[in-house]
Amino acid sequence: MSQGKDEGKLEDLYLITLRNGPFAHESFSPSEDLLNFLWNECKVLVVGAGGLGCELLKDLALSGFRNIEVIDLDVVDVTNLNRQFLFRQQDVGKPKAEVAAAFIAKRISGINIKGHHANIYDQPREFYKQFNLVVAGLDSIDARRWLNETLIDLVETNDDGTIDVSTVIPLIDGGTEGFRGQARVIIPKMSACFECNLDLFPPQISYPLCTIANTPRLPEHCIEYASVILWPQQQPFGAGTKVDGDNPEHVKWIFERAQERANQFHIQGVTYRLSQGVIKHIIPAVASTNAIVAASCANEAFKLATYIANPLNNYMLYNGESGVYTYAFETERREECPACGRAQPKKICVSPKWTLADLIEVLREDTELRVKSPSLTVSSRALYYSSPASLEQATKENLPQSLDCLLEEGCEIFLTDPALPLGRKLQIFFHKCSKKNK
Ligand SMILES: [Zn+2]
Structure with missing residues (x-):
């Protein structure tokens, strides 16, 4: 175990891991092994090194997590400096993940922290597989959906059909919007996932x-x-x-x-x-909301790593708009959730005379799918690929074709989109009077 000048900072960690308590999880047993795990084995990934990410890195590092990686695609902008406190004037233009990691490493001795200046979408499954916990401080719904599905996709089942719990990586998701925020604990395939309650996030504010x-x-x-x-x-x-x-x-x-x-x-x-x-369409970030939500997320990470207390079940909302209000409740798993449940193919009613381009437009407007650049295949034959450019070229001749030339009534088509690692099944029905809802 660690010795030296940081010893005093760790006293509280000893107190809560070496004694039993009234809020402890049923699997908790006081032991030095808990801190050994926290320090030497437990690997945490922080996704996003912005307003929430800076807070999260500081909170996790000071809670005793020693093996932390952080990933973010952004570089430091001068407008970040008022709240993203791991950055200084001389960091403007430099990768956030790298600057943040270096700052934490300088301040906390013995920590093993690594920054990745990279896009989360470009990392292979193996990258995510190596972590015990993933904590997300993202402002993009798309990225949060993607991360949720990626972790669900990593869950494996045993021969008897039960979930192999060693492949389950909990996702702690923080989000803020002005004076409002939320923290949630998602145990992939076991508790409600991000997609189960996607309707908590309205597509986009628009005024009549x-x-x-x-x-x-x-x-x-x-x-x-x-x-x-x-x-x-x-x-x-x-x-x-x-x-x-x-x-x-x-x-x-x-x-x-x-x-x-x-x-x-x-x-x-x-x-x-x-x-x-x-x-x-951005809502200004508020430093205090970030601090509160990140603290809640780090607390959940600590509880999941040590069992010192039962984890949040499973959604905490915070509202600081008029006074301070907070409430925790359980969001329910949706049985037909397209990410973690047993979803039937989504039925799409179309007119046979629509073109493929018409269909794609309708899919992009669908408030449940929420996709931006869908690609479509039917029984492993490509209908349309939105990317890369070479495949787009090769498949775009299908766009002006009518659907009855391309598809058969009742057929299943498979939709992929950068936002949805698992893709979606659709079933196409022809109906003469189908109108595009324009
Ligand atoms: Zn779900």
Whole structure:
């Protein structure tokens, strides 16, 4: 066990792992082995080194986890510095995962921490397999869905059909949105997964057009009015130019028009920052929410690694918008969950005269599938591949073909998408009056 100057910091770890307690898990037995496991064996992957990730790395490292890896594709931006406290001015432009890992390594002696400046989608299964726990601090729903399915895909079954628990890697998922956040514990194939309750995350905030056009009440309505109605009418940056949330001139134009509209309707609160947020559909990050959610996630990681207490079952929500509110409840597993359950093929009703391109458009608009660039195969024959470019070239001639030329009534097609490692089965039914919901 570790000796030396960090000894004092570890005193509490001894207290809670060497004595029994009223909240201990039924499998808990006080022992030095627990800390040995935590220090020498337990490997944790932190996904994301942003607002939540920085907090998570600090919390996990100070809770006694010694073998940590962190993965993030981003580089440090100057706007991160107010809350992503492992980064300094001189780190701007450098990979977040590497800078964060180096910072933690410098501050906590004896830790074995590694940063990967990489895309989670590009890592092989073996990469994820080596960890005992995965803790996610991601802001993208797509990435969280992908991670959830990847860990479900790693679960193996024994010969008698039961789950091989040695292949189950718990996922602790943190998420924040402004003053609201949540932490959850997902035991793949055993408790509710991210996909089971995907409807907790509405597809995307959008405001009814009639409200925007006629009865604005919120500053967001005024900003949407400027970007959705005025922009196409006035084409301020030349015909056909789309609004770019990263172009300060575009944001400024929308901000100023939105302000005029807000003044007209006596609405307060239109700012440049909010304008950018609405255009890019981002909600500003709040440091305190990140800290609270990350602390909860690190606490769950510690409980799962040592059994000192029962893990969260299985969802904690936090709301700091008006006062402080927190509540824990159990989300239920969905039997027909397409990721962790026994989903039947999703029935899709189409007109035989639709083209394949029409079908793909409908699939992309489907609020349950939520896919962006689907590829389709039917009994291992390619219908359409959205990537790579060479396969797209080879299959795009199918796009204008009508479905009755390509498919048979009742056939099953298999959909793959970068967001869904497990893919989805669809069953196609022909119906003459099927309308595209446009
Ligand atoms: Zn599920």
